[in-house]
Amino acid sequence: MGLTTRENYRLFLYLKTFGIIALGALLAGWGIFWLFPAELGENYSTIMASMRGIRKVLYWKVALLYAAVGLPCIPAIVALHLFYSHRIAGPIYRLGVEAGKISQGYLCGNIKFRAKDNLTDMADSLCRVATHYQDSINAIRKSLAAIESQSQRVVNLSQQDKDEPELRQASEEIASNIKNIEHSLMAIRT
DSSP states (O other): OOSOOSTTHHHHHHHHHHHHHHHHHHHHHHHHHHHSOSOOOSSHHHHHHHHHHHHHHHHHHHHHHHHHHHHHHHHHHHHHHHHHHHHHHHHHHHHHHHHHHHHTTOOOOOOOOOTTOSOHHHHHHHHHHHHHHHHHHHHHHHHHHHHHHHHHHHHHHHHTTOOHHHHHHHHHHHHHHHHHHHHHHHHHHO
């Protein structure tokens, strides 16, 4: 799974939005049905007179009905989208805070999400990055400590006028630890 939200996140958002719109259309249709008179009249002239009366008020009644139905639907859709965007905005904020801590050198990688939050795989990736960097830094510190002790050994050997093989061995150990540091730094860059 890549850097995505939870499975079917968009589908649920689209279906719920469609449900709100369909409910609004259903209520508007039901209202229009009840706006029309049940009987238009008994003869042709009364039916035509009723139709003229309906035409005069039909547009405004339908417009008012759609406005009355649309006004609650729009805030419902806005609230739904805010609710769903909050499931991404909150985790993104927490990821940003944690990335800021990592950039400051705090490599704990402890990101807390709520159970229904999305982007958990991004949090896991950021925690893995922090752990990888922490391991690399620990390896560098270990190699630096070894270099420090080996360079002290070289100083002691040179002061004691020891043989060349012992100095060569200590120098090779220092070079080996320098290579370890170089590999750790290369791992951090990639």
